[in-house]
Amino acid sequence: MERIDTLEEEIAELRNTLLAKEKELIRLKKKWADSQRKHIDPVNDLPFKMNFNHSTKLRGKLPKWAIERYSRQILLPEIGIQGQERICASRVAVVGVGGLGCPAAAYLAAAGIGDIVLVDHDRVAVSNLHRQILHTEEDLDTNKSMSATESLRKINSRINITPYHRTLTTENVMGLVARCNVVLDCSDNVATRYLLGDACALAKTVLVSGSALKMEGQLTVYSYRAENNKNEKDLSYRGPCYRCVFPTPPPLEAVGSCSANGVAGPVPGMIGCLQAMEALKVVMGYPYEKLMVGRMLIFDAEDMSFRTVKLRPRNPECRSCSTTDNFMELMDYDNFCSEQKREEEFELKLLPDEQRISAQDLAIFLNQHQRQMGYEKRKKRKDKNTHPLLVDVRSAEEYKMCSIDGSVNYPINELSGEKLESLLEMVRARNNDVIFMCRRGNDSQIAATTVIDAVGAQHIGKVKELRGGLHEWARHVDHYFPVY
Ligand SMILES: [Zn+2]
Structure with a gap:
């Protein structure tokens, strides 16, 4: 933590120095441009002068x-x-x-x-x-x-x-x-x-x-x-x-x-x-x-x-x-x-804290699960429904651009009718957590709430949401994940 504070202070100081230098640069460039301008005489500064009876008249x-x-x-x-x-x-x-x-x-x-x-x-x-x-x-x-x-x-x-x-x-x-x-x-x-x-x-x-x-x-x-x-x-x-x-x-x-x-x-x-x-x-x-x-x-x-x-x-x-x-x-x-308000500053709070999971905790949870699965595999037990389910609610274009491996895409704008029903079925069948995610953590809460309202009381506890969205995932867990 101390190192982070020191670095942040150093960067702030460097920014100030940069700003001061940029200002000095502008001042010097302006001075230089002004000095150049003074030397230009539109009529007399011709490359050569001839003896010429008619002088040029600039009509403006x-x-x-x-x-x-x-x-x-x-x-x-x-x-x-x-x-x-x-x-x-x-x-x-x-x-x-x-x-x-x-x-x-x-x-x-x-x-x-x-x-x-x-x-x-x-x-x-x-x-x-x-x-x-x-x-x-x-x-x-x-x-x-x-x-x-x-x-x-x-x-x-x-x-x-x-x-x-x-x-x-x-x-x-x-x-x-x-x-x-x-x-x-x-x-x-x-x-x-x-x-x-x-x-x-x-x-x-x-x-x-x-x-x-x-x-x-x-x-x-x-x-x-x-x-x-x-x-x-x-x-x-x-x-x-x-x-x-x-x-x-x-x-x-x-x-x-x-x-x-x-x-x-x-x-x-x-x-x-x-x-x-x-x-x-x-x-x-x-x-x-x-x-x-x-x-x-x-x-x-x-x-x-x-x-x-x-x-x-x-x-x-x-x-x-x-x-x-x-x-x-x-x-x-x-x-x-x-x-x-700018969307970056805008943060919804629809879900209680226990249904929101941080990027770091999600990474730990998925790692633990993977280790567990290795053990299950050796014992030749296979049941897809014991996996956690990652539901990405961004648009199809965004999902194609980048996504967490193993997640499924249910764009929030299409979350109704048959599509919603098929998602609800998946949630009900799952014997593990279902984690909703989006870019910044607002849409995922809306989607999770839609599911909570319709899925049935006994399944609500499974529904979670990635707090801060994939931006937080990129910041704290996977630095290779594109931030856009
Ligand atoms: Zn007016």
Whole structure:
């Protein structure tokens, strides 16, 4: 135990040193980039000078290098020199540098957004790499905001990129969104969505919101106000804010997550690119009719279909964006969205302690049983029903990915009718413990309870559950078991 404490302390200290060094690196890189910029004179720094009667006239604020660099988009009448000037002069925040944030930030940086702020409190994990394309294997366990910043600097060293390795809170969110022309919501949880939605409504900052799960992605633009748009000063609100559309958080079971439900990498890739496109159009001053205002784009990768649905209109009584009352306060979002606590923190307690077994105890129990079986085998007694029964209730896909040897798969979603009946028969016939297991130890309790309710009083004592699920098994017993 002492060794563990010492190691944990040492690691914490190393993390702090790493953070300090990363900060110093950012400071030095910024200083270096600034010094480089000063030396570039767009007109006079040509490789050679000729005696030339006609001097070049640049008809805007863009220097030679910018015209050359961004020429392929400046050529478009929809962007042009004026659009590029606006792009170069704008500041955009990307909240969440994951599956959506990575492609979005990459295109914003490449297009020349002058100032990009990357917000993420998380670190790069190996399961992120299939979709979060700014992070590489070398970046594992480093700050996502920092890792993405380094990748973006390689794409475009002419722009400012600021990593912000923090969780957004009511205290720091206004300072961020009020300074930005557009905010991209690339986050993965409902509390952050409400926090950003309210803060953007209050600060009159346009919010380009994206989401992606499984094979489906969504995109819309919230809090679009014409005051923000210099071309249409006389008009005011043009679209709903996040809270106009979603006044209350959806129930827990309606909110999925990439870690629980999975996601195909190109889906957030696609939505992130579209978020970047909308953000560019907003900073160029496109009118609301041309933006995803009051509408939501739904992309289904399974049949490659794009649909657009109309969103409910702005609610004039909305507490977040109502004009009648200019005073609006940010609230306690974790409390407001308490139903949606991150699944890692969420722990059910359905079964009494004596029916829950730890991973270590299960390993000891199975080992003892195996030794006993060796003895029985020598005595030539064979009865399958004396084995403990391991029931894995994860989905068939997860079970195929990895499972404990000898377990059977009864996905929790299919636990009814004939399937449930066949499981009940197995439990009744078994002369040993029946241990339910899942990924984190919540579904297994639900499944065990379903069986306890139907199996008959004399069999209830056999039903047990692996506390903490296969994650605990991987942590304490079998380090070769994949954690996902
Ligand atoms: Zn509203």
